[in-house]
Each structure stands twice: as structure tokens, then as C-alpha cells.
Amino acid sequence: MARILIVDDDQTIGIMIQDILEFKGHNVVVTQQPATTKDQILQHDIELVLLDKLISGVDGTDVCSELRKDERFKDLPIIMMSALHNVDEICREAGATEFLSKPFDMDTLIAAIDSIVNGESQN
Amino acid sequence: MKEGLQIEELEQEIDKLRQKNADLKKQAFDYEKHISNLEKKLYQYKGVIYSSSALITFLKGPDYIIEFANRPILKVWGKGDRIEGKALFDVLPELREQGIETYLNQVFYKGIPYHAQGLPIEHEVDGKLIRSYFDFSYTPQYDAEKNIIGIGVIAQDVTNRELLNDQVRKREKEFSELIDFMPHKISLANPEGEPVFFNKSWQDYTGKPMEELIQEKWWSAIHPDQLDKAQNEVNEALSRVKDLDMELLIKDREGEYKWHLYRTIPVLDDKGSLSTWISSSTEIQKLKEVEQGKESFLKLVSHELKTPVTSIKGYVQLLLKMIRDKNGETDIPVQPYLGRIEDQIERLIVLISEMLDLSRIETNEMKMQREEFQLNEQVENIVQEVSDTHSDIEIVLNHEASCLVEADRNRVGQVLINFLTNAYKYSPEEKNVEVKIHKYNDDFAAVTVSDKGIGIRERDRRNIFKRFYRVESKNENTYSGFGIGLYLSKEIIERHNGKIILESEYGKGSEFTFTLPLKS
Structure with missing residues (x-):
């Protein structure tokens, strides 16, 4: 089980993902303010971040590359997600570990998180 | 003495006369010769005349x-x-x-x-x-x-x-009227690229007379952000004597910049050397606005529409999972209802995706992500998927050949799903569908989907691959969809250099085949 932070300005999506992940036994924190990402990660000792690409006024890729520049978060797993097409590569270039295209299947989301969490615990 | 003197005088006179006579004779001869020459000359001149x-x-x-x-x-x-x-x-x-x-x-x-x-x-x-x-x-x-x-x-x-000359003057007048009549901005420049002419449309747009436009530097009307690029491209066209096409923001008389499609071509003279540059600028401001409007609409559709769908789908799936975990211990038929809701969400997602694909084709943004894969495997997966979601369909799959292709796996799957759902949709009674993987003309892999449905009329066969074309039927609501599935399929297959073949007998059934080049 992991401590997961969801950064999405759309509350319904954030809460929906939170519900699914909590059902799967994870500890989840949701924020709609991308500016607070670093604080939240440190405060809740976050192990994985789910980051939306298009957040009102902010580009998720900027948040992602900003995290990657910080020595403390350079290895933190970040899953980026978006409803926009053809942004997969842009997100990975910004440092995303994984990319999910909206709308995604619950199973896909769970599988992506499991593979990262289990992959890490194996290491 | 007196007589002697007289004789002497007379003799002298006679001598003089003789001399004169001789002179006259000579003169007469000369005259005759002269006249004869003149006649000769006159004859020559007349001949010439x-x-x-x-x-x-x-x-x-x-x-x-x-x-x-x-x-x-x-x-x-x-x-x-x-x-x-x-x-x-x-x-x-x-x-x-x-x-x-x-x-x-x-x-x-x-x-x-x-x-x-x-x-x-x-x-x-x-x-x-x-x-x-x-x-x-x-x-x-x-x-x-x-x-x-x-x-x-x-x-x-x-x-x-x-x-x-009359014709030349007439045409010159016609062309000059034409050039002034056109809404396009036309200009001419000498081989060095210095402008020598601006048509009326240019003068109206900038509010400047031709002389002023000629004296001004051409780039003074270009938006500063585009200046470097425009100058580089123009200089390259000038030095290499080649056509140039670019989109530019050009300042109007009010100082406002508007989008233009700028084109210039070199005109060569009979000897093949550069004589003139002809340039035309067409205002595409409205087009640009529509384009930008469409792009933001696309973003809206993709983001705003997908977001609630994502949420609904998530909750439906979560509820289904929770109920399944509890082994369906509830009196209310929550599970089947949620299942139906999930199906409808899938349909909605397909429709949104089709709409987005359509826009991508129009803006030429549809990119194929090619990879090498076994076509048989992908067909098998899709057939399984469609069988799972449509319980009453019966699909027989025949592997007549094993085909390796290099294509966009998901897009090819999308085409097959479209063929299969069409076969299902247009077979109201017998939902028996045959899928066959075979070779076509040695170099192509082919997948054929045959049904025993309502078939397609001759007049519809030509049109069903057009956008928004839907076969008319007695009951409009019988067949759902946007009418873009086959259009998308055709675009996808043609982008892979394959083709779609349709055979159908009205009332008896249809057979759709798509082909893809075999990976050798």
C-alpha cells in the first residue's frame, strides 16, 4: 500500500480516483493547488504522485519538471494523466514515470499504480 | 588689203565655228549618253518601285x-x-x-x-x-x-x-482591370526583389498610394515577431529563384495586423532569365479565427467532455467491483443496471473519440503509430472483445493465412471494430458474422468481415464511405451513430497504403474487406 498524492483541479476526478485508490487500500491525499505539491509530498511523506496535465492556469508538465529538478523528488514516481491527445511524449519528456490517457479504466489505473508500487518494493 | 583682211577674218570665224561644231557634237554625244544613262536608271528605279x-x-x-x-x-x-x-x-x-x-x-x-x-x-x-x-x-x-x-x-x-497591338492593348487593359478588381493583394517586383507595382487592393488595405508603397521597405508592414523568419525566407527565395509560400501578419491602414497567405513566384523571360517576381497576399484572418476557434473547441470537447465521463466510468467500475466483492448480496439489481450504464459510457467514449478523429483528419493531425505485429493475433483480440460486449453476436474466425504487418495496431483494431459493429448493427435477425484473415494479391494481408444482414443498395455503396453519410431507412432510429465510422476506417486504411473493398447484395448481406501491405 502506498501514500499517494493526486494533483487535479477537477474535484470530481480527484475524489473519484481517491475513492478507487482508497478502496484498493492506499492512503490518498488530493489537492487542487499545484503550487502546494512539494509541501504536500513532504508533509504526507508521499510515495507516488498522480498529476493532471491541464490544471487551471498551470501546465502539469511544468509542475513535473519542477519536481524533477529538486534532488529530493528526482526519483519519486509520477503518473501524469490527460484528456488531451498526443501529449504522452511531452509528459514523459517532462519526467513522468507513466502516462494515463483520460478516460481510463479503473483496472488500467490500478495496474499502473501496482506495477510502480510493487516494482519499487522489489528493488 | 581690206579684202585680204576680210578673208582672214572669215577663215578665223570658220575655224571658230568648226571648233564650236565639234564641241556641240561632243556635247550632243554626251547628252545622248547621259539620257541613255538616265533612262537606264529610271528603268531601274521604276523596277524597284x-x-x-x-x-x-x-x-x-x-x-x-x-x-x-x-x-x-x-x-x-x-x-x-x-x-x-x-x-x-x-x-x-x-x-x-x-x-x-x-x-x-x-x-x-x-x-x-x-x-x-x-x-x-x-x-x-x-x-x-x-x-x-x-x-x-x-x-x-x-x-x-x-x-x-x-x-x-x-x-x-x-x-x-x-x-x-489592338489585342495586346485589350488584354493589357483586361488584366490591369482584373488585377485591380481582385480582392487579393498583388504586387510585382524587379529581379532584385524591389517592388515596382501594387494593385488597388494593396493600396486600399494599407491606405497608401502606390508611390509610397514602392518607396517603403516591404517588411515595414510585417509583424515584428515574424520579421526575421520572413526576411530569411524571402532572401532565400531571391537567391535561389524559387517559389515561396508563407503565412504572415500584415498591418492594415488602422495599424491592425491580419493574417495573410503570402505567395511569390519568379517569372522568367524567353531566354530563361529572371524578369519579374509576382506576389499575391490573400487575407485569411477569418479562416485563422475559425481554425483557432475549432482548435479550442476541440480542446473543450476533449477535456470538458472526457472529464465527467472519466468520473462516471470510474464510479461505475468501482461500484461494480464492490458488488462483485460482496458476491452481489443486494435485492436491487444494481449490477446489471451498472453494467448497462457502463456499456453506454463506452459508446459515448467511442463517439467522442470518433469526433476527435474526424477533426484530426481535417487538420491533418492524425498520426499513425506504426509497429510490427501479427495481424491474426490482433484480429483475435478484437473478435474476443466484441463477442464479450455483444452477447448475441456469433463470430466465426478463419485464419487462412498468417500475416505480419507494420501498422498502427490500435487504429487497425478500430477499423475491425467498426466493421464488426456494423455487421452486428445491420443484421437485425441473424447475427452470424464470419471473419477471415487471408492474403490479397500476394503482397497484401486482408481481413474480410461478412454478414447475412440487410445488405447495401447500389446507390448507397458509393456513398457510405463519405462523412456523415447514413443509409436511409424506414425507421430513422434503427441505426445509431454519427455516420463517420466507415469514413474513418477508409482514412485509416488508406494512410497505411491499403484499401477497403465492399461486396454486397441488397437483402442478403455484406462483405467488407480491408487490406494492409504485408511486412516482408
Whole structure:
């Protein structure tokens, strides 16, 4: 089980993902303010971040590359997600570990998180 | 003495006379020789005059008696060759009406030569007036005492040249009107790229007269952000003498920048060297606005529409999972209802994706992500998927060949799903579908989907691959969809250099095949 932070300005999506992940036994924190990402990660000792690409006024890729520049978060797993097409590569270039295209299947989301969490615990 | 003196004087006189006689004889001989020479020369000159292609006549006295007229002028006059000795206006009265007499009088009475170029003159030939054009000179002819005795006329028929000139002038006028009439901004520049002409549209748009536009630097109207790029591209086109196409923001008379499609082409002369640059700028501001509007609409559709769907789907899936975990322990039929909701969400997602795909095709953004894969495997997966979601469909899968292809796996899957859902949708009774993987023309892999459904009428067969085309039926609601599935399929397959083949018999069923180049 992991401590997961969801950064999405759309509350319904954030809460929906939170519900699914909590059902799967994870500890989840949701924020709609991308500016607070670093604080939240440190405060809740976050192990994985789910980051939306298009957040009102902010580009998720900027948040992602900003995290990657910080020595403390350079290895933190970040899953980026978006409803926009053809942004997969842009997100990975910004440092995303994984990319999910909206709308995604619950199973896909769970599988992506499991593979990262289990992959890490194996290491 | 006196007599002797007389004789002597007489003899001297006789000597003188003899001498004179001899001189006269010599003179007479010289004259004869001279005359003979003159005659010879005159004959030569007449020969020259007669055989000349120029029209030559000599008009004598105030009545303008035709003293002489060469063959070409006789031909133009068209009055036969027995007119010498007659007055000009008796023979050709039509000339008097055309003001020729005034010109002649000016020469005859005032001694001022008259020259004209391309003068139109009508001659009556066989009762019809024929218009011809002439370059000609009327020159006064003098006698030894410098009195004007007549007029020499030398003319050249330049009708062909003048007709050509007329045509050239006419076309020039037409083109010049056309260029000013066009809403496009047209300009011309010399080989160095310096502008020499701007049409009316340019002058209207900038609010500046042509002279000012010519003096100004062309780039002063270009948006500063685009200046570097525009100058580089123009310089490259100039140095390499090649066409140029670019989109530019150009300032109008109010100082506002508007989008233009700018094109320029070099014009070469007959010898192949650069003579002019022709440029046209077409305002595409509205087009750009529509394009930008469409792009933001697309973003809206993709983001705003997908987001709630994502949420609904998530909760439905979560609830389904929770119920499944509890082994369906509830009185309310939550599970089947949620299942139906999930199906409808899937449909909604497909529709949104199709709409987005359509826009991508229109903006040429649809990219194929090619990879090498076993077509049989992918077909098997899709058939399984469709069987799972449509419980009443019966699909028979036949592998007649094993086919390796290099294509966009998901897009190919999308085409097959479209074929299969069509087969399902248009088979109201017998939902038996056959899927066959085989080879086509040695170099192609082919997948054929056959159904025993309603079939397709001849007139619909041509149209079903068009956007938004939907086969009309008695009950409009029978067949759902946007009518873009087959259009997308065709676009996808053609982008892979394959094709779609349709065979159908109305009332008996249809057979759709797509082909893809085999990976060798």
C-alpha cells in the first residue's frame, strides 16, 4: 500500500480516483493547488504522485519538471494523466514515470499504480 | 588689203565655228549618253518601285491625278490597274470622307510633309468597306523651279501588326482591370526583389498610394515577431529563384495586423532569365479565427467532455467491483443496471473519440503509430472483445493465412471494430458474422468481415464511405451513430497504403474487406 498524492483541479476526478485508490487500500491525499505539491509530498511523506496535465492556469508538465529538478523528488514516481491527445511524449519528456490517457479504466489505473508500487518494493 | 583682211577674218570665224561644231557634237554625244544613262536608271528605279512591297503612288497637281501607282497599292485600292491618269478621289471617293484630302492639301499647298503610323483607312473592295492600317508619308514633289507639282505617297500595310497591338492593348487593359478588381493583394517586383507595382487592393488595405508603397521597405508592414523568419525566407527565395509560400501578419491602414497567405513566384523571360517576381497576399484572418476557434473547441470537447465521463466510468467500475466483492448480496439489481450504464459510457467514449478523429483528419493531425505485429493475433483480440460486449453476436474466425504487418495496431483494431459493429448493427435477425484473415494479391494481408444482414443498395455503396453519410431507412432510429465510422476506417486504411473493398447484395448481406501491405 502506498501514500499517494493526486494533483487535479477537477474535484470530481480527484475524489473519484481517491475513492478507487482508497478502496484498493492506499492512503490518498488530493489537492487542487499545484503550487502546494512539494509541501504536500513532504508533509504526507508521499510515495507516488498522480498529476493532471491541464490544471487551471498551470501546465502539469511544468509542475513535473519542477519536481524533477529538486534532488529530493528526482526519483519519486509520477503518473501524469490527460484528456488531451498526443501529449504522452511531452509528459514523459517532462519526467513522468507513466502516462494515463483520460478516460481510463479503473483496472488500467490500478495496474499502473501496482506495477510502480510493487516494482519499487522489489528493488 | 581690206579684202585680204576680210578673208582672214572669215577663215578665223570658220575655224571658230568648226571648233564650236565639234564641241556641240561632243556635247550632243554626251547628252545622248547621259539620257541613255538616265533612262537606264529610271528603268531601274521604276523596277524597284514596282517590285517594292511598300505602297507607292505619285499624285500630280491640285486634282491629285494618279500619275503612277505600283502594284501593291493597286491591290489595296482594289479598283483594278487602269486608273493611272484619273483623279484620286474619282477613283477612291471613300478616302475623301475619311479626311485624306485635308492631309493631302496640307502637303500640296503648304509643303509640310505628313507622316502617320497605324492610321486606320477603309477601302471599298467589291462594294464592301475593308479596314486596314497603314504607316505612311505624304511628301511634296518639286519641279526645277521649286514649285510643288505633286505628292509622293509611300505607305506600308501594318494591319496585322495593328490588330496584334489592338489585342495586346485589350488584354493589357483586361488584366490591369482584373488585377485591380481582385480582392487579393498583388504586387510585382524587379529581379532584385524591389517592388515596382501594387494593385488597388494593396493600396486600399494599407491606405497608401502606390508611390509610397514602392518607396517603403516591404517588411515595414510585417509583424515584428515574424520579421526575421520572413526576411530569411524571402532572401532565400531571391537567391535561389524559387517559389515561396508563407503565412504572415500584415498591418492594415488602422495599424491592425491580419493574417495573410503570402505567395511569390519568379517569372522568367524567353531566354530563361529572371524578369519579374509576382506576389499575391490573400487575407485569411477569418479562416485563422475559425481554425483557432475549432482548435479550442476541440480542446473543450476533449477535456470538458472526457472529464465527467472519466468520473462516471470510474464510479461505475468501482461500484461494480464492490458488488462483485460482496458476491452481489443486494435485492436491487444494481449490477446489471451498472453494467448497462457502463456499456453506454463506452459508446459515448467511442463517439467522442470518433469526433476527435474526424477533426484530426481535417487538420491533418492524425498520426499513425506504426509497429510490427501479427495481424491474426490482433484480429483475435478484437473478435474476443466484441463477442464479450455483444452477447448475441456469433463470430466465426478463419485464419487462412498468417500475416505480419507494420501498422498502427490500435487504429487497425478500430477499423475491425467498426466493421464488426456494423455487421452486428445491420443484421437485425441473424447475427452470424464470419471473419477471415487471408492474403490479397500476394503482397497484401486482408481481413474480410461478412454478414447475412440487410445488405447495401447500389446507390448507397458509393456513398457510405463519405462523412456523415447514413443509409436511409424506414425507421430513422434503427441505426445509431454519427455516420463517420466507415469514413474513418477508409482514412485509416488508406494512410497505411491499403484499401477497403465492399461486396454486397441488397437483402442478403455484406462483405467488407480491408487490406494492409504485408511486412516482408
